[in-house]
Each structure stands twice: as structure tokens, then as C-alpha cells.
Amino acid sequence: MSDIHSERILILDFGSQYTQLIARRVREAKVYCEIFPFNAGLDKVKAFRPKGLILSGGPSSVYDSGAPLIDKAHIELGIPVLGICYGMQLLTHIEGGMVAKSTKREYGRAELSIHENEGLFAGVGEGGKAVVWMSHGDRIEKMPDGFSAIAHTDNSPTAAMADEKRKFFGVQFHPEVAHTPQGVQILRNFVYGICGCKPTWNMASFVEFSVGEIRKAVGSRQAVCGLSGGVDSSVAAVLVHKAIGKQLTCIFVNNGVLRKDEAEKVQETFKDMGLNLKYVDASAKFLDRLKGVEDPEKKRKIIGNTFIEVFEQEAHHVGGAEFLVQGTLYPDVIESVSFKGPSAIIKSHHNVGGLPEKMKLKLVEPLRELFKDEVRAIGREMKMHGDIIDRQPFPGPGLAIRILGEVTGPRLRILREADAIVIEEIKKAGLYRDIWQSFAVLLPIKTVGVMGDERTYENVVAIRAVTSQDGMTADWARIPYELLGVMSNRIINEVKGVNRVVFDISSKPPSTIEWE
């Protein structure tokens, strides 16, 4: 086994919204880490062979009935432990200290006074002071034996504590969030200095490792991959192709709700890269089934089910395929093991949901340990074209959830043209990579306008552009008025059937990114 996985940190998740951020910070330090739910068995924890353990924050109090608890054996593995917020309280609770239940939360910025600039705090804090982000109710009333305070704030006499002998640490604040500017340094001190990890996690070694693993798993058998043209499935396909070459057949289904010229572009790109690509134009079938359907969830279901049907049929023609390649990413994996279960489903998000169970294929998911930015880095490592790697996300149900109401041919034509203008202008302005998603939406209303001397009664297009880290929350992008002006002029002048353009200035939450 290559050594990319030998230097590793385990993060136990107690339900904090920031747990993934901890993992990202550790990975950014080129040290491999994974998140396990707090109730992962001791055997599983030991089998992971971590060099250090991080206990995440979480919304509970250690005294709550049903609070996520672990026992002593989990932390007494002979490796360093860092407890963050709830993790620190839990460490205190387990080791025989006292946690005080408090009704008042300490929330927001705080000034941390660091007692010694060493160990966890080596190189942190000017004049012994550092800004940190607090978000906790309970506090440490009495530290367990062997611990001493290594930092305090006005409100928390024990804002950080350490048992240097056993290398157990606790911090009341959140080093993983951007509001703790030197938090990255603190986590790196833990990972490098205290756990002794070396920065071995990099994209070249991942590709090499992964290619070997895929070869071992697939052998001389056949695999299929549903290619959407998006970043995840594209990188997964290229990686698997690198491993097994022509034993991989990619199936690209045109579902009739793709963007302008997309079907042609995807085919060109992947054929150029030497992939075995099967193009299936099933647009008539999809559009026929979408006739008269207005409900967004119904549209999603129809598109999802029809995709499975078409894909299954095509895959059968690929002689004896036993494997299905999917671009599943780490955030999907973590969500599915979370002890609280998947977060409430607001929209049914599934690209190819149901495929593996129905088709009895074994899954190949080479990206299931990676975050999105790592997937992009892998793509770059494999010399994939920037057009694919830097692509903004595009939903599986495509333009169908951007045409409010019924999806029809004429409406698709209008939306495709308007959307192409939005993307073209965003790219021209150099904003495409900074914006998470930018697109056009066709509204189901008509408004009055005037063109020349004529009164018009035509469609309205909304421009949606958001910034985001992961699509979970998003803010509307502050794109310049001039650019909005150019897009609006072009859409109204060039797209027949549109006489008004509006800009969506809603954030998520409470709105969503897509309109349906």
C-alpha cells in the first residue's frame, strides 16, 4: 500500500455543522483523515490506525439524555486527542472532570490569552493574544486530573487545556472556522507537532494509489459509467479509464433538458480523451413523459426513473458489465453514516439514485474519500481540460427545474438561448470560477413590454447567480450592474419571446439555489 494512507487522523463526529471543515483543514495540511460517526465501534476505530484523534463539536450537552457519548477506551488508544468544544467537554466528562451546564451561550469572537507559545499554540497569537470563534453553552468547571489550562478568555478561564504527558488537548473555541484566523496553525500544530504526521497526502500519490486499487478490484472484467459531463462523473470516468482503459464504457444519456450545445461538447471532449463513449439520445422519451407535468418533484422522479430505464437498457448491450462507476463524493458518504441520519430532504437530490440496487452491479466509487476541491485537483493532476474541471454544478434534472411549470420544446429553446448568454457573459467577465452557479430561469408568466411601436406580451427570464462553498448555503453573487445590463440587453434583443429580465437577490436559506 502506498504511504498516502499511513499518516492519518481520525475525526469522530458529534453532530457539529463544522465537522467537515475540520477534515478539510487536515487534508489541506496534506494529511489524510476521515470522519466516523461517534458511535463507530472501537474495532473500526482501531482498524483505521490513526495517529491522532479529533473529537468534533456538537449541539448537545454531555448531561443531556441521549447525548452522544463514547467510553474511555475510545480515547485511550495511546495516541494524541484533541477535543473541540463539545469534544473538549466530553473529554473532561470522560476523564473525571466537571462540565457546568449553562443556560447562556458564549457566541462569536473572543480574545484568547495564550499562556505559552508552544505545543498546540506554537507560533500562534501576537503578544500571547489571538482572535477565536466561540459557540458553546456549557463550560469546563473542573479539569480532569493531569490537565492544566493553556489559554483563557474573559468568559472562559479554561478556554484551552492540556495533559501534556498523555498528549490530550481540549479547546473551547472552533479552530476549524475562518473566524479563528490562526486556527489552521493550531490544527497543523496538533497534526504535525503533536501527532507526528508527515504531509504525504497529495494528488499524484492518490491517483497512483487509486489506479492500483481499481485494477485490483475490476481485474479483466467490464465496467460502465453514467457520464453527465459534470465534474464528479467526468473525473471518476477518467480515473477509471486510466486504470482499466477500454474495459470501461461510458454512457452519456441526452435527457432532452441539457444546456445549449452540451451534448455535442461532452461527446467531443471525452472522445478526444480516448474514452469509450456511448451516446444515447433519449430526449424524445424524456420530453414525452414530461408533457403536462408541472410539479417539480414529479419532474425529478420522471427524469430519474427514465434515466435508470434508459441507462439499464444501454448497459445491457455492454457485454457482461459487472461494475458501475459512480462519482460519489465524501460529503455524500459522511451524510449517509451520520448518526442523526441524512438531513431533512428538501428536494429529492439524486443523480442516478436506485441504479446499483436495480442492476445488481458492484460499485466502483474512486472519489468517495474526496471533497469537491480535491476532485478538481485530481482532474488537474490527470491533465483534464479546465472546461470540465472548473464547471459549475448542474442538476441532474437539468433545465426541467429551471422552467417553472410545464417543460415544452418552445420553452426549452428560449431558456437554452438565454442561459447560454448568461454563461457566456459571466465567463467573459472572468467571474465563472468565482461564482458557484450562474444560470437563467424561465418564469411561467408573461408581462407587457414595448418594442419599437409595438406592445409585446412575452416571457420573463430571471438570472440566478450565487456564491457558495458547497451548495448547502449560498449568497446571491454581487455581479456588477454593467454586466447585468449587458446580459439583460442581450437576452431581450437576441432571444425571441423574452421582453423582461430580472435578477434574483435571495440567499439560501431561506431560498434555494434552483427555483424548483
Ligand code: XMP
Ligand atoms: P438547491 O436548489 O436545493 O440546490 O439550493 C443545491 C444544489 O443542488 C443542485 N440540485 C440538484 N442536483 N438533482 C441534482 O443532481 C436535483 O434534483 C437537484 N436539485 C438541486 C443545485 O443545482 C445546487 O447545486
